[in-house]
Amino acid sequence: DTAVSQTPKYLVTQMGNDKSIKCEQNLGHDTMYWYKQDSKKFLKIMFSYNNKELIINETVPNRFSPKSPDKAHLNLHINSLELGDSAVYFCASSQEWGLSDEQFFGPGTRLTVL
Amino acid sequence: GQQLNQSPQSMFIQEGEDVSMNCTSSSIFNTWLWYKQDPGEGPVLLIALYKAGELTSNGRLTAQFGITRKDSFLNISASIPSDVGIYFCAGQSVGSSNTGKLIFGQGTTLQVKP
Numbered sequence: 001d002t003a004v005s006q007t008p009k010y011l012v013t014q015m016g017n018d019k020s021i022k023c024e025q026n027l028g029h030d031t032m033y034w035y036k037q038d039s040k041k042f043l044k045i046m047f048s049y050n051n052k053e054l055i056i057n058e059t060v061p062n063r064f065s066p067k068s069p070d071k072a073h074l075n076l077h078i079n080s081l082e083l084g085d086s087a088v089y090f091c092a093s094s095q096e097w098g099l100s101d102e103q104f105f106g107p108g109t110r111l112t113v114l
Numbered sequence: 115g116q117q118l119n120q121s122p123q124s125m126f127i128q129e130g131e132d133v134s135m136n137c138t139s140s141s142i143f144n145t146w147l148w149y150k151q152d153p154g155e156g157p158v159l160l161i162a163l164y165k166a167g168e169l170t171s172n173g174r175l176t177a178q179f180g181i182t183r184k185d186s187f188l189n190i191s192a193s194i195p196s197d198v199g200i201y202f203c204a205g206q207s208v209g210s211s212n213t214g215k216l217i218f219g220q221g222t223t224l225q226v227k228p
Contacts, residue, residue, distance in 0.1 A: 041151075041200055042218070043204075044218070045215060045216065056215060058215075102147065103159070103216060105157045107154075107156050108155070
């Protein structure tokens with residue numbers, strides 16, 4: 001069984017559109033994250049949620065809005081997509097906030113904005 | 115912001131050779147993690163280090179948490195073709211505001227020639 005899953009795997013869309021990426025973890029973890037990996041493979045944290053509450057928001061534009069309906073899911077909605085949003089977005093989870101830094105990553109969603 | 119300097123940026127080696135890569139930071143870290151990312155996949159945790167001076171092995175991989183708490187290295191012995199990928203160091207620096215925030219290095223791309 002997949003531990004951290006994301007859908008879709010690939011997303012190609014036009015500038016100005018709104019899109020969502022979904023993430024689910026079946027590890028029973030309390031904390032979930034969204035990362036952005038740019039074309040140079042640099043990984044940077046965007047958001048973190050602990051038990052459905054926003055903990056980290058790393059100066060991400062307001063067009064990005066995470067939503068956690070329960071602690072096993074963390075979705076990412078992006079409004080008014082821009083060319084610079086093209087990247088691979090990774091969801092991750094960890095057991096408990098502040099207890100362990102071992103984060104487990106999903107397979108990624110490659111977003112291409114045309 | 116905080117940065118991790120990871121080197122080398124890339125390596126091209128012969129199968130059977132040993133590999134060494136390292137990360138340094140400008141601040142003291144509580145945790146050092148080493149991940150491997152295969153093409154089209156998310157990073158997979160290889161080794162986690164939590165104490166200064168700690169030396170941990172995982173099969174042919176060995177990593178150490180530097181005594182100054184500002185660096186870590188990863189060694190791969192007797193490399194094989196499936197070691198190909200991008201290796202990332204990651205860490206969490208000291209301070210309550212940094213809890214849960216993993217900072218990633220720029221990655222080391224490893225290629226192994228059979």
